[in-house]
Amino acid sequence: MSRRIPRNVLPLAFAIMLVCLLLPANAMSAQKPPAKYEPVKIASGVKGTPGTVAWSADGSRIAYIARKAHIYDISGKHRSSLKISDPYFLNWSGENQLLVLHGGGQFAIVNTVTGESRDIEMPEGAVGVYPAWDDNLIVLTEWSKEISIGVDVHHGLYLLDLESGSLKDVYVASRIIPRRYSGSEYLRGWLSEGPAPASGEALLLDFIVPPNAPPYVKAITVDPFTGRTEEILPHYREDRFGAWGGWSVLGRKAAIVDDKGHLRVLSLSGAISKVDDAISGSYPAYDPRGDRIYFGGYLIDEDGINRTAILPEEPESAAFFSPDGNSLAIAAGGKLWLLHGIEPPKHTVQISMDEIREKLILLRDLYSGGFLTADEYHKRLYAIIERQAEGK
Amino acid sequence: MNIAKVTIVAAALVLLGAVSAMADDCLDCHADKTPGIVGYWQESAHASHDVTCTDCHGTDVEKNHSLAARVTADKCGSCHAQALSEHRKSKHSISMKSGGGCTRNMPPSPDLDKTCTLCHKPDTTEPVVNVECAMFLAQSHEMKRVGCSSCHKVEAGCDSCHTKHGTDLGHARRAETCGQCHMGPDHAQLEMWRSSQHGILFAERGEPGAPTCVTCHMVKGSHNVSRGIATGKTGESASTERDFMVGICSRCHTSKFSKRSLSDADDIQKQSLAILKEGQGIVEALYKEDLLEPAPGDRPGHPIFGNTFVIGPHMTYENISRAEAIYFRMMMFNYMSAFKGAFHQSPDYAHWFGNAPLKLGLSELKSEAALLRKTERLRQRLDNLPKGEAESGPAGELKEELRALKDSYLKGEMTQEEYDSKKSALMEKWGL
Numbered sequence: 001m002s003r004r005i006p007r008n009v010l011p012l013a014f015a016i017m018l019v020c021l022l023l024p025a026n027a028m029s030a031q032k033p034p035a036k037y038e039p040v041k042i043a044s045g046v047k048g049t050p051g052t053v054a055w056s057a058d059g060s061r062i063a064y065i066a067r068k069a070h071i072y073d074i075s076g077k078h079r080s081s082l083k084i085s086d087p088y089f090l091n092w093s094g095e096n097q098l099l100v101l102h103g104g105g106q107f108a109i110v111n112t113v114t115g116e117s118r119d120i121e122m123p124e125g126a127v128g129v130y131p132a133w134d135d136n137l138i139v140l141t142e143w144s145k146e147i148s149i150g151v152d153v154h155h156g157l158y159l160l161d162l163e164s165g166s167l168k169d170v171y172v173a174s175r176i177i178p179r180r181y182s183g184s185e186y187l188r189g190w191l192s193e194g195p196a197p198a199s200g201e202a203l204l205l206d207f208i209v210p211p212n213a214p215p216y217v218k219a220i221t222v223d224p225f226t227g228r229t230e231e232i233l234p235h236y237r238e239d240r241f242g243a244w245g246g247w248s249v250l251g252r253k254a255a256i257v258d259d260k261g262h263l264r265v266l267s268l269s270g271a272i273s274k275v276d277d278a279i280s281g282s283y284p285a286y287d288p289r290g291d292r293i294y295f296g297g298y299l300i301d302e303d304g305i306n307r308t309a310i311l312p313e314e315p316e317s318a319a320f321f322s323p324d325g326n327s328l329a330i331a332a333g334g335k336l337w338l339l340h341g342i343e344p345p346k347h348t349v350q351i352s353m354d355e356i357r358e359k360l361i362l363l364r365d366l367y368s369g370g371f372l373t374a375d376e377y378h379k380r381l382y383a384i385i386e387r388q389a390e391g392k
Numbered sequence: 393m394n395i396a397k398v399t400i401v402a403a404a405l406v407l408l409g410a411v412s413a414m415a416d417d418c419l420d421c422h423a424d425k426t427p428g429i430v431g432y433w434q435e436s437a438h439a440s441h442d443v444t445c446t447d448c449h450g451t452d453v454e455k456n457h458s459l460a461a462r463v464t465a466d467k468c469g470s471c472h473a474q475a476l477s478e479h480r481k482s483k484h485s486i487s488m489k490s491g492g493g494c495t496r497n498m499p500p501s502p503d504l505d506k507t508c509t510l511c512h513k514p515d516t517t518e519p520v521v522n523v524e525c526a527m528f529l530a531q532s533h534e535m536k537r538v539g540c541s542s543c544h545k546v547e548a549g550c551d552s553c554h555t556k557h558g559t560d561l562g563h564a565r566r567a568e569t570c571g572q573c574h575m576g577p578d579h580a581q582l583e584m585w586r587s588s589q590h591g592i593l594f595a596e597r598g599e600p601g602a603p604t605c606v607t608c609h610m611v612k613g614s615h616n617v618s619r620g621i622a623t624g625k626t627g628e629s630a631s632t633e634r635d636f637m638v639g640i641c642s643r644c645h646t647s648k649f650s651k652r653s654l655s656d657a658d659d660i661q662k663q664s665l666a667i668l669k670e671g672q673g674i675v676e677a678l679y680k681e682d683l684l685e686p687a688p689g690d691r692p693g694h695p696i697f698g699n700t701f702v703i704g705p706h707m708t709y710e711n712i713s714r715a716e717a718i719y720f721r722m723m724m725f726n727y728m729s730a731f732k733g734a735f736h737q738s739p740d741y742a743h744w745f746g747n748a749p750l751k752l753g754l755s756e757l758k759s760e761a762a763l764l765r766k767t768e769r770l771r772q773r774l775d776n777l778p779k780g781e782a783e784s785g786p787a788g789e790l791k792e793e794l795r796a797l798k799d800s801y802l803k804g805e806m807t808q809e810e811y812d813s814k815k816s817a818l819m820e821k822w823g824l
Contacts, residue, residue, distance in 0.1 A: 359824060362824065371798070
């Protein structure tokens with residue numbers, strides 16, 4: 001005896017079948033970038049947040065953290081691993097040298113050819129280490145401790161002299177986040193990409209919760225060379241920001257994210273602009289060729305007019321542009337993809353970073369020799385960068 | 393019913409007996425060990441009204457013996473409610489001039505806004521300027537106890553004026569009682585009063601023939617000692633408080649004379665403040681020019697702000713430069729003497745302890761600044777001399793041109809504007 005299937009169930013069954021058929025396809029597209037760029041999966045189990053993937057300066061290798069620290073050689077398509085336990089941050093310094101933070105705040109400089117490493121003591125809460133001038137490294141720190149009324153958050157910028165191993169504190173500050181606001185997103189402060197290209201200044205996005213007054217964001221830049229700090233946003237109450245973000249080509253703008261997951265561009269003149277609030281994400285990264293940002297799975301022009309879907313189903317993906325901008329490493333869903341042939345942005349910025357560096361060295365020389373004050377040094381430095389931006 | 397009543401009464405009697413026994417217990421030992429305290433209490437109104445040791449000190453013997461228990465103003469206020477309420481409205485209660493007087497040591501008060509912003513700047517954990525606790529924090533524990541809290545405990549206790557175990561109001565009313573704290577170089581009100589016609593009259597005639605501190609500052613026994621002070625941080629509007637004080641003065645003087653006298657004091661305060669501000673500007677400029685020796689970065693850290701430059705109410709008098717020391721004396725001693733001397737009708741304090749040293753301080757500061765700048769210019773000229781062989785290449789050429797320009801400026805051959813303009817043109821010529 002057969003039982004008739006009620007007629008009104010048929011459309012539902014059809015819909016379920018359709019969904020079942022479509023689901024794997026969606027799941028695939030959620031993990032794999034579009035075929036246009038012939039994506040290559042180079043690793044699994046990657047953390048993928050800023051500071052865990054880094055291109056070498058010549059664009060031939062990618063260092064990344066997937067439980068261990070690895071180096072992927074792009075032309076040879078092979079990988080090697082470093083014998084460093086629990087790495088949480090890595091960055092290139094020179095052709096064959098990696099700076100690695102690991103364990104509970106230990107630091108190692110690793111020769112990627114010989115595998116030899118040198119351990120150096122770090123200040124408490126090191127979150128990033130970056131090459132600076134001469135034999136110096138810039139160390140950014142963030143640490144916090146629970147106190148009775150909330151969380152006591154500390155930020156620091158230090159200079160590490162590699163020759164002597166000594167540390168000099170350039171900037172140290174602390175603030176208290178009351179218990180009602182405690183959340184890890186407010187504990188970070190330094191822009192995750194580290195010091196700005198060209199000027200070398202670091203950006204601190206401080207979330208301040210004063211007693212008896214609305215909370216606000218205070219953004220400052222700190223110059224590791226002169227120690228000068230400048231308030232970019234003294235009291236910004238309209239929004240609050242996480243510290244995951246990246247610098248524009250010349251380092252005079254930063255792409256940051258508000259607490260609703262929307263992309264914002266913070267100019268170091270203090271202006272904040274929206275880009276495209278239809279897109280949400282966490283980890284913005286500027287295209288090194290111009291005014292375009294990878295964010296929430298899209299490449300979006302800074303003016304918000306054009307956007308190209310790269311991985312739209314992965315808003316939490318983080319992109320890492322190669323130094324020439326033609327290739328893109330994307331960390332999404334624990335996998336690391338490599339895409340080549342990324343088209344240049346609509347508005348490209350033609351600059352000579354070598355020329356800026358040359359003038360920067362001369363300015364630093366004059367400042368150290370007492371020929372320039374810190375204010376004069378910065379005024380002239382910004383003018384040089386602006387002239388580059390204007391193509392003069 | 394009757395049995396129940398009898399039981400309650402019996403229980404109450406037992407309880408009273410127990411409490412009374414506790415007080416007797418204290419006296420058993422303290423009559424031998426601290427007879428002065430016991431004798432003083434026995435003569436007091438407290439003893440005659442059966443206010444015993446435990447009424448104020450509680451029954452925790454261990455806490456009392458370890459000096460951990462303190463009879464605060466709140467305890468006194470449980471009987472003397474009006475006095476406490478008036479005290480809370482006065483500067484005595486909210487002066488917050490030292491860490492010992494910090495509000496964190498005080499019980500909550502309905503009369504005052506005890507929010508975080510009372511002591512801290514809204515955006516930070518930094519104290520606001522009128523919480524002048526830095527000097528306190530810089531002291532040893534002993535000096536904090538003796539030199540700071542002995543006076544500033546008035547914020548949370550009544551014994552500063554009333555003694556710990558006596559209730560003689562005559563003691564509290566004596567000018568010398570106020571003078572325990574209101575004397576000396578920071579604010580010499582006792583000496584000012586003594587040397588004024590008010591004090592001389594009092595020496596001749598005593599009360600009520602001449603005014604003492606309480607005549608003007610504790611009218612009708614009010615514990616709000618800030619009434620009538622138009623420039624204070626408490627009370628009503630300045631004009632209301634001024635009218636109140638004129639009303640007091642007018643008991644003996646004409647209203648016109650009283651107003652002019654107080655108005656003169658207002659003007660002297662403004663003039664003195666202007667001199668002080670000018671001095672502050674000089675010290676701030678020296679700091680910006682990095683001419684303070686020792687520099688804030690090279691000396692032991694400030695107890696609140698660390699190795700930063702601090703001037704004004706939060707500055708300390710330790711490990712500072714000569715210019716800051718001159719300013720400190722101007723601010724803490726001379727400015728205070730000038731205007732408080734005027735308000736307390738003491739010509740000598742207003743002028744020779746106030747106005748004259750304040751102006752001398754400003755002259756000293758100006759001279760010090762000129763000397764420091766002259767020395768700095770000489771140092772810069774020495775630093776600007778070529779060291780060894782001239783550097784080759786474009787950088788060396790630019791440095792030589794800058795060096796020559798700077799030397800010309802340091803010799804006084806051009807103004808700052810001319811130097812800046814020529815330097816700017818040179819930098820631009822080099823693409824910088």
